[in-house]
Structures are given as C-alpha cells and as structure tokens.
Amino acid sequence: MPKHDKAARPYKSDLRRRQAADTRLRVVQASLTLFERQGYRATTFAQLAAEAGVSVKTVQEHGPKSALLQAAVELASFGVEGESDFFATDLGRAMLQVESAEELANMIGRAMLAINAPSAGLWTTFVSAAHADHELSRYHARMLSLIRAQVEHVLRHIESRGWLRRDVPLDDLVEAFCIITSLETYVRFVDHDGIPPARYEKFVARTIRETILAR
Numbered sequence: 769m770p771k772h773d774k775a776a777r778p779y780k781s782d783l784r785r786r787q788a789a790d791t792r793l794r795v796v797q798a799s800l801t802l803f804e805r806q807g808y809r810a811t812t813f814a815q816l817a818a819e820a821g822v823s824v825k826t827v828q829e830h831g832p833k834s835a836l837l838q839a840a841v842e843l844a845s846f847g848v849e850g851e852s853d854f855f856a857t858d859l860g861r862a863m864l865q866v867e868s869a870e871e872l873a874n875m876i877g878r879a880m881l882a883i884n885a886p887s888a889g890l891w892t893t894f895v896s897a898a899h900a901d902h903e904l905s906r907y908h909a910r911m912l913s914l915i916r917a918q919v920e921h922v923l924r925h926i927e928s929r930g931w932l933r934r935d936v937p938l939d940d941l942v943e944a945f946c947i948i949t950s951l952e953t954y955v956r957f958v959d960h961d962g963i964p965p966a967r968y969e970k971f972v973a974r975t976i977r978e979t980i981l982a983r
Contacts, residue, residue: 794820795830796849800840804889808837808897834903841894841911844887854918855925859883863922869931869981876949877973881965884954891951919945923980933982941980948975 798819802811817824842849854860859879866872898904920942926932957963
C-alpha cells in the first residue's frame with residue numbers, strides 16, 4: 769500500500785469525526801428549536817430533518833425523539849451535551865475568580881438569567897412531555913438530581929471561601945438554592961408574572977445574599 773494512503777488515514781478519520789459532530793450538533797439544535805416552538809409531540813422527524821438540513825434517516829440515527837429532547841435540554845441548559853462539571857464551564861471559571869460574597873451574589877443573579885432565559889421554553893416542553901413518557905420522566909428525575917449535585921458542589925466551594933452561612937444545615941441551603949434559581953421560578957417571574965429580566969436578576973442576587981450567604 770502506498771505510504772501516502774497510510775498517512776492520509778488519520779486526516780480522513782479526523783475529518784469524518786468533525787463532520788459527524790457537526791451533523792449531530794445541527795440535529796440537536798434543530799430539535800431544540802422545534803420542540804420549543806411547537807412542542808414535543810407535534811414535531812416530526814421530517815420537520816427535524818428539514819430544520820437541520822439533513823435526511824430523515826440521519827435524524828433517526830440520532831433519535832429516538834425522547835433522546836433528542838434530552839440532548840436539546842442539555843444543550844440549552846449547559847451549552848454542551850452530557851454531564852459537565854460547573855467549574856469547567858466559562859461561568860464556573862469566572863466564579864472561581866470572584867473576590868467577595870457581594871460580588872458572588874451579583875454574579876449568580878447574572879448567571880441564572882443567562883442560563884434560564886434561553887432554556888425556559890424548552891424546559892417547559894420537556895417537563896410537560898415527561899408527564900406522559902416514562903423514559904423522559906426518569907430522565908427528568910436524573911436531571912434534577914444532577915442539578916442538585918452541581919448546586920452542592922458550588923455551595924461547598926462557597927463554604928471553603930468562608931461565605932456560606934453556618935446556622936442552617938447544608939442540605940437545607942442546597943434545597944433553597946435550587947428553588948431560588950430553578951427554571952420554574954424564572955418562568956413564574958418572567959413569563960407568567962411579566963417581571964422584567966433585570967428585576968429577576970436582582971431578585972436572585974438579593975435572595976441568594978439574604979438566604980444562602982453568611983451575614
């Protein structure tokens with residue numbers, strides 16, 4: 769076999785991986801867009817294929833629909849598919865640079881607005897679909913557990929900086945943080961009650977300061 773054929777293999781393999789990753793991202797982004805726009809059940813594989821610019825067969829290779837919805841939720845919530853350590857994200861790395869509890873509270877307000885605003889519609893679709901789909905219901909429970917674990921990870925970091933209140937059990941602080949920053953709270957404030965996003969951001973910062981942080 770000619771030497772140049774052997775040398776070309778890694779390049780071709782890398783190219784195929786990049787193309788596959790690009791196709792996967794397009795399919796998941798199409799899922800995010802259509803599930804949020806028209807709902808889970810109303811969205812068909814043909815519509816997903818048209819939105820992604822690929823064949824129906826290609827979409828089905830990345831499916832079923834329940835798996836695509838799960839991937840879309842992860843992409844909308846975390847910017848990537850799969851589980852990710854919060855402190856490995858841009859927001860997490862920025863939090864590690866914060867120098868005071870006051871700055872931290874304000875940052876959490878900004879961060880939760882940045883995370884919840886683009887994913888609220890899809891999360892509502894996801895929760896609704898989970899009521900009628902056993903697989904999605906189990907995934908919803910796993911997502912809530914993952915979020916709780918990430919929150920505890922963040923609070924332990926805050927505790928290590930001496931900024932976490934000590935008169936309340938850590939488990940209670942974790943639960944309070946989850947409620948304050950949840951997508952459900954964002955939806956109630958901004959979508960249902962019509963409160964401007966800037967006020968939501970200030971609400972989160974103030975409530976974290978008064979409820980979670982040492983006084």
